[in-house]
Amino acid sequence: MSHAASPSPFRPRWFVAGDLNGFFGLVVDNLSILGFIAMALVGIFRFPAEVVFGRMFPGTAFGVLVGNLAYTWMARRLAARSGREDVTAMPLGLDAPTSIGMALLVLGPAFAGFKAGGMTPEAAAMATWQLGMAALMIMGLFKLVLSFFGEAVTRALPRAALLGSIAGIALVLMGFLPLLETLKSPVVGLLTLGLLLYVLIAKGRLPVKLPGVLVAFVVGTLLYYALGLAGLGAPGFKLPELVPPQIALPLPSLGFVTGMADALAYLPLLLPFGLLMVVGGINVSESARAAGDDYRTRDILLVEAIATLIAGVCGGVAQTTPYIGQPAYKHMGARSGYTLLTGLFIGIGGMLGVVSMLVQWLPLAVLSPIIVYVAIDITTQAFQATPHRHAGAMVLGFLPSVAYLLLIKAHGWIGPEQFVAMTTTVNGQGLPEMAVILVLGNGFILTAMLWISAVAAMVDGALRRAAVFWAVAAAMTLFGVIHSVAPNGALTLPWQLEGLGRTLCWQFAGAYAALAALMAALSLQSTASLR
Structure with a gap:
């Protein structure tokens, strides 16, 4: 008696042509964030470059390696289980907002404080590095606990809230801020951006059979240095000061234990950083699901x-996160090979000093345009994958990101004393405008999600549900989870606030409470009218 041969299990290919485009895009995302960390610490705070490149970067890069290997395996497992070749891995890299926050609000000030306390720059740098490791461990443990509640959040919130809050970040922060860097060298930046838009959005063909993203980067980089050396580039061109590459293995260390006592002082800031990453992870899971890849949140x-914890143990100072551009990489034709290549390149390159060299030599005018493209794609997908009736709610959710953008730029435009004056001076016309920008920008991701969820519920006629969202916003405001009155966005206790900070907290919380009461009252009216 013969038996029919059972079909062999589906095995997706390791690499496809689109993986090269995805690889270059994801590598550039990570390099641009590492470049900002280096620029902030070395350029602004005069941090010793050898500590940044030789101790902080290898461990940070190793976390990217571990996370991308895991996401590659998850994508291949999903492809084999579903029998689909077009499954795209979730991209993982360094989180831009919290990496910026770590550099400017934690590591830099801590380094300055250690020096002011009498430490030598070298000793202060080592103490700051250990503090950064401890901070990463705190955020990683917090995310580990919260990860088990992610799917409950996805069931409680509408898709518009999950995708809309991400689209606001994409359009305002990932789109506009990199666009400014792009246009600081207009010839190079616009040419690179134009090439990327041609090959990725217009799906145009190039005369050479090479990945379009690679061509754009090579052309842009060569043009940047050629124009600069010829005296025709943007003002201020200069060759970077090269720090020789050094081999640095990200070996496990207990340095985070030494830095824990100092890191605990930053706990009110670190916990919101971790919470934002959990919310972001929930959102990107929903984004991938909308694009056709159903990963378990x-x-x-x-x-x-886990990748964040491993990075912290090995000396990293910036937390990893799944990137919000998974649909963009899917449209590039990337599958699972691009995350494997990225993890190996960033991880091994971080150990060998290659990443540090690239961070020093790749101009921001060439790195930034790919992030602009990803921002465009994310925002487009958010509108395409959500019900049309929720579009207005999503647009409302973009506005807190604008406040955060203004908050970022304000610190560069005005000095600390002037900023304090602008946030505390009352002129008889309501709350100070800069103070409103501050509290609207603090916790902007969660604010956007709550606003969109509440308005979407109102659109659907679920007024009691809307009342719950407004009530949650009121409770979060009281403790600074959203609308924190602290300049650094830290958590607060309402009974410890004084002066204008107390007024801001209770005014915003009271406004949300009033909205919740109004929606509850209207829901009773609606119920009565149906009888």
Whole structure:
């Protein structure tokens, strides 16, 4: 008696042509954030470059390696289980907002404080590095605990809230801020951006059979240095000061234990950083699901948390996160090979000093345009994958990101004393405008999600549900989870606030409470009218 041969299990290819485009795009995302960390610490705070490149970067890069290997395996497992070749891995890298926050609000000020306390720059740098490791461990443990509640959040919130809050970040922060860097060298930046838009959005063909992203980067970089050396580039061109590459293995260390006592002082800032990453992980899982790849939210969050913890143990100072551009990489034609290549390149390159060299030599005018493209794609997908009736709610959710953008730029435009004056001076015309920008920008991701969820519920006629969202916003405001009155966005206790900070807290919380009461009252009216 013959038996029919059972079909062999589906095995997706390791690499496809689109993986090269995805690889270059994801590598550039990570290099641009590492470049900002280096620029902030070395350029602004005069941090010793050898500590940044030789101790902080290898461990940070190793976390990217671990996370991308895990996401590659998850994508291949999903492809084999579903029998689909077009499954795209979740991209993992360094989180831009919290990496910026770590550099400017934690590491830089801590380094300055250690020096002011009498430490030598070298000793202060080592103490700051250990503090950064401890901070990463705190955020990683916090994310690990919260990862088990991610799917409950996805069931409680509408898709518009999950995708809309991400689209606001994409359009305002990932789109506009990199666009400014792009246009600081207009010839180079616009040419690179134009090439990327041609090959990725217009799907145009190039005369050479090479990945379009690679061509854009090579052309842009060569043009940047050629124009600069010829005296025709943007003002201020200069060759970077090269720090020789050094081999640095990200070996496990207990340095985070030494830095824990100092890191605990930053706990009110670190916990919101970790919470934002969990929310972001939930959102990107929903984004991937909308694009056709149904990853389990808990698994995505667990990988993110574990990669952050491994980076912290090995000397890293910036937390990893799943990137919000998974649909963009899918449209590039990337599958699972691009995350494997990225993890190996960033991880091994971080150990060998290659990443540090690239960070020093790749101009921001060439790095930034790919982030602009990803921002465009994310925002487009958010509108395409959500019900049309929720479009207005999503647009409302973009506005807190604008406040955060203004907050970022304000610190560069005005001095600390002037900023304090602008946030505390009352002129008889309501709350100070800069103070409103401050509290609207603090916790902007969660604010956007709550606003969109509440308005979407109102559109759907679920007024009691809307009342719950407004009530949650009121409770979060009281403790600074959103609308924190602290300049650094830290958590606060309402009974400890004084002066204008107390007024801001209770005014915003009271406004949300009033909205919740109004929606509850209207829901009773609607119920009565149906009888």
